[in-house]
Amino acid sequence: METRTEPIISVRNLVKTYNNGEIHALDDCSIDIAKGEVVAIIGPSGSGKSTMLRSLNLLEEPTSGSIFFNGVNLSDKSVDINLHRQKMGMVFQHFNLFPHMTVKKNITLAPVHLKLKTQAEADAMAEKLLKRIGLPDKADEYPAMLSGGQKQRIAIIRALAMEPDVMLFDEPTSALDPEMVGEVLDVMKELAHEGMTMVVVTHEMGFAREVGDRVVFMDSGKIVEQGTPSEIFDNPQNPRLKDFLAKVL
Amino acid sequence: MWWSNLFKDMSPASFFNFSFLPKYGQLFVQGVEYTLLLAVVSVALAVIPALVLALMRLSKNKFIKGIAGAYIAVFRSTPLLVQLSIIYFGLFGVIQIPRITILGFVDLSRFIPGVVALALNSSAYVAEIFRGGILAVDIGQTEAARSLGLNKFACMRFVVLPQAIKNVLPAIANEIITMVKESSICSMLGMAELMFGAKAAASATYITLAPYTLAALIYFCINYPASKGIEAIERRMRRGDKN
Ligand SMILES: Nc1ncnc2c1ncn2[C@@H]1O[C@H](COP(=O)(O)OP(=O)(O)OP(=O)(O)O)[C@@H](O)[C@H]1O
Ligand SMILES: [Mg+2]
Numbered sequence: 001m002e003t004r005t006e007p008i009i010s011v012r013n014l015v016k017t018y019n020n021g022e023i024h025a026l027d028d029c030s031i032d033i034a035k036g037e038v039v040a041i042i043g044p045s046g047s048g049k050s051t052m053l054r055s056l057n058l059l060e061e062p063t064s065g066s067i068f069f070n071g072v073n074l075s076d077k078s079v080d081i082n083l084h085r086q087k088m089g090m091v092f093q094h095f096n097l098f099p100h101m102t103v104k105k106n107i108t109l110a111p112v113h114l115k116l117k118t119q120a121e122a123d124a125m126a127e128k129l130l131k132r133i134g135l136p137d138k139a140d141e142y143p144a145m146l147s148g149g150q151k152q153r154i155a156i157i158r159a160l161a162m163e164p165d166v167m168l169f170d171e172p173t174s175a176l177d178p179e180m181v182g183e184v185l186d187v188m189k190e191l192a193h194e195g196m197t198m199v200v201v202t203h204e205m206g207f208a209r210e211v212g213d214r215v216v217f218m219d220s221g222k223i224v225e226q227g228t229p230s231e232i233f234d235n236p237q238n239p240r241l242k243d244f245l246a247k248v249l
Numbered sequence: 250m251w252w253s254n255l256f257k258d259m260s261p262a263s264f265f266n267f268s269f270l271p272k273y274g275q276l277f278v279q280g281v282e283y284t285l286l287l288a289v290v291s292v293a294l295a296v297i298p299a300l301v302l303a304l305m306r307l308s309k310n311k312f313i314k315g316i317a318g319a320y321i322a323v324f325r326s327t328p329l330l331v332q333l334s335i336i337y338f339g340l341f342g343v344i345q346i347p348r349i350t351i352l353g354f355v356d357l358s359r360f361i362p363g364v365v366a367l368a369l370n371s372s373a374y375v376a377e378i379f380r381g382g383i384l385a386v387d388i389g390q391t392e393a394a395r396s397l398g399l400n401k402f403a404c405m406r407f408v409v410l411p412q413a414i415k416n417v418l419p420a421i422a423n424e425i426i427t428m429v430k431e432s433s434i435c436s437m438l439g440m441a442e443l444m445f446g447a448k449a450a451a452s453a454t455y456i457t458l459a460p461y462t463l464a465a466l467i468y469f470c471i472n473y474p475a476s477k478g479i480e481a482i483e484r485r486m487r488r489g490d491k492n
Contacts, residue, residue, distance in 0.1 A: 059392055086398030096393035100411050109407060110397035155393075162397060 007032035007068075008166055008197055009056060014065035016051050016221075021063075025051040027221035028065070033166070038198045040208035040229075043218035044244055049201040052218065053170050056199065057081075057088045070165065086114060089159030089167040093175050095151040097143040097158070103130070104139040107158045122161065129157035133187055149180030153187050166197040173204060205248055209233055217241045266459040273450040273460075279354045280446030281467055286355065287435060287442055288428035291367035292375070292421065298368070299375035304405070306380055317376070324373035329366075330434050336366040337438050354441055363435045367428060375424055382417035383409060419483040426472045426479075433468075443467060 009032070016026040025048045033039055041049045054060040056067060058074055058081050067074045069084050098106050107129065108122035117125065130136050133153045143151055152172055159167060169188070173181040185207050192198055192211045202208055208215050208229060215232040217225045217240075225238045233249075236242045270277075305317035324332065341362040348358045386409050394404040436445035447464035451457050 057396055059396065082395075082398050082400045084398075085396055088396070090393075090396035092389060092393060094389055096387070096389040098390065098393070098408055100415065110394075110399055113403055113407065114398055159397070168396075 006035060008035045008070060009033040009199075010068040011052075011056070012066045012068070014052070014055060014067065015063045016048075016055060016060055017063045024221045025060075026055065026062075029218075029221070029223050030065075031216065031223060031226075033197065033199060035165075036195045036197055038192045038196075038200065038211055038213045039216060040212035040214070041199065041201045041216045041218060042203075042205070042208055042232075042244075043224075047218040048221040049218055050170050051221075053168050053199060053201050056168055057085050057090060059090075086110075086116070086162050087165045089156075089162060089164035091152070091155050091159055091167065091169045091172045093171045095143075095148070095155045095175070097151055097155055099143050102140050102142055103135075103146075103154055106143070106154065107161045110158075111161050116162070125161055126157075129160060130154075133157060147180060148176045149183045152176065152180075152184045156184070156187055156191075160191075166199065167191065169198065169200040169202070171201055171203060173202070203248070205233070205245075217244065219244070264458055264462045266456055267463060269450045269454040269456050269460060270463075273446075273453065276441075276446035276449055277443065277463060277467065279441060280443035280464075281471070282352070283355060283360075283440065283442040283445075284429055284432055285471075287360075287363060287367060287432040287440070288425050291364050291432070292371050292425045292428055294364065294368035295371035295375045295424075296421070298372040300379055302372060302376035303379035303383060306376065307383060321373045321376055324370050325377075329370055329431055330437060332370055333363070333366045333434060333438060336369065337362045340365070356441070359438065359440045363432075363438065363440045367432060367435075370431075371424060371428060374427075375421060378417050378420045378424065379413065382413035382420075385416060386412045415486070419479050419486070422479045423476065426475055429472055430468060433464075 011029060011031045014026050014029045015024070017024050027048075029048075029052060031039075041052065043049050051060055055062055056069075058067070062075050065075070069088065072079060072084065074081060074084055097103075098109070101109065104123060104126045107126040108117075108119065111117040111122045111125070112119050127136065127139060130139055133156070135150060135153065138146065138150065138154070143154075146154070156167075156172075172188070173184050176184060181204070185204065188198070188200070188207070189211055200207070200212070210229075212229050214226060215229050216223055217232060217236075217238070219240045225232065225236065225241050232241070233245065236245055302317045302320060305313045306321070308314050308317075346358040346361045348356060350356050351360075390408050390412065391404055394408040395401075399407070432442055433444035435442055436448060439445070443464050447460040450460040454460075
């Protein structure tokens with residue numbers, strides 16, 4: 001892909017501390033994410049993966065450093081973050097569907113409220129997206145009636161309904177029963193193949209290896225090593241990465 | 250019957266001498282209506298200010314937060330009768346309400362100050378109910394809404410508040426029950442609610458106890474079934490929430 005050269009997201013010297021600097025969740029992280037790239041972030045628990053991902057759309061406010069999205073510095077106070085979040089879809093470990101709304105309403109709420117689409121257009125889009133993930137008959141159900149795998153697939157298309165430039169995933173399969181992991185990963189794989197830019201925090205090493213264009217290993221708030229899946233999994237350099245892989249593989 | 254003597258020998262001071270009823274029963278009927286009106290209207294009026302107070306308390310701005318906190322602290326830490334008196338004689342000493350009677354027995358010049366005082370008091374309590382309800386909504390809901398690009402207000406309005414309000418409805422219904430009881434204090438300022446009716450019947454007939462027994466019975470018969478009903482609804486809501 002010729003567009004890969006220009007980064008869609010650019011993180012520069014990102015620092016995030018908690019408790020007045022006591023906890024360094026992110027310690028001087030820099031990374032570029034190219035258009036159409038699928039980046040898998042791996043690392044032990046507490047290494048800062050979620051903090052990194054959630055900083056990208058400013059769900060976590062950086063302590064210092066900058067995040068550029070489509071060339072705009074999001075950490076600049078004068079930037080309307082809501083506008084940019086519309087273009088950054090996010091999928092959470094616990095789905096976070098709105099329980100008081102039907103599936104269709106979950107999907108159409110934001111595009112309609114933000115005047116990106118009329119209700120009719122959004123409804124049509126929701127139906128199309130639901131068909132695509134094989135759940136066309138769930139439009140009028142409430143989330144409580146769905147399985148975990150169904151909820152997560154719907155959470156994914158809820159984000160897609162905003163027609164985002166990039167999708168952020170924070171351990172999208174960790175809260176699922178094992179038999180439902182596959183159906184969610186399949187939707188993500190399809191997205192990747194369609195050229196969606198994706199940043200995926202995951203414990204699914206198989207997915208990282210198979211779908212990732214690049215794998216980023218984090219430890220203690222730092223990006224310790226990154227490379228192609230085969231570089232990371234078959235030829236790890238850093239002892240902490242070797243150690244980590246020995247435990248998870 | 251063993252109790253027939255009891256009734257024959259009933260003294261004027263006994264609990265169940267309801268001989269005032271034919272003549273003064275109407276006072277109680279009107280009193281109940283007045284009481285319910287006071288309770289329902291004051292809590293209804295409290296809802297919007299309470300919501301505003303709750304949102305102010307949840308604000309990041311220390312000044313806004315402080316104002317709401319002070320309001321809530323003042324109204325929760327002083328007696329209702331004192332608040333009522335200050336508002337009645339102070340605020341409505343300045344603002345004159347014309348003596349218009351509605352429904353045949355509700356004198357607006359007394360009712361409005363009473364309702365305002367109860368509503369101001371109630372908003373402090375309902376604000377805390379709302380705040381708890383808002384905080385009880387999973388933070389992930391806010392994160393999901395904000396990640397879609399909804400701003401703070403849209404997130405509150407479409408995602409957080411509908412869930413919070415559903416959760417606090419039973420507590421707000423309970424606040425109405427509290428107000429049914431607390432509004433008895435309005436009798437001190439001549440509002441013709443249930444307690445006032447009982448007082449009037451007592452002083453007109455020199456039957457000093459039974460009118461109050463009757464008032465107690467009426468309060469109980471309103472509040473007990475109502476609170477049981479709310480509990481049942483709450484239980485059903487909780488069952489429906491499991492997903
Ligand atoms: N709100 C917070 N307050 C204080 N410390 C926090 C907060 N959020 C995260 N941390 C700390 O920051 C560090 C990084 O957390 P983060 O959630 O990013 O890790 P992670 O790599 O996503 O871990 P996991 O795999 O368990 O999800 C951890 O030490 C964590 O305890
Ligand atoms: Mg995490």
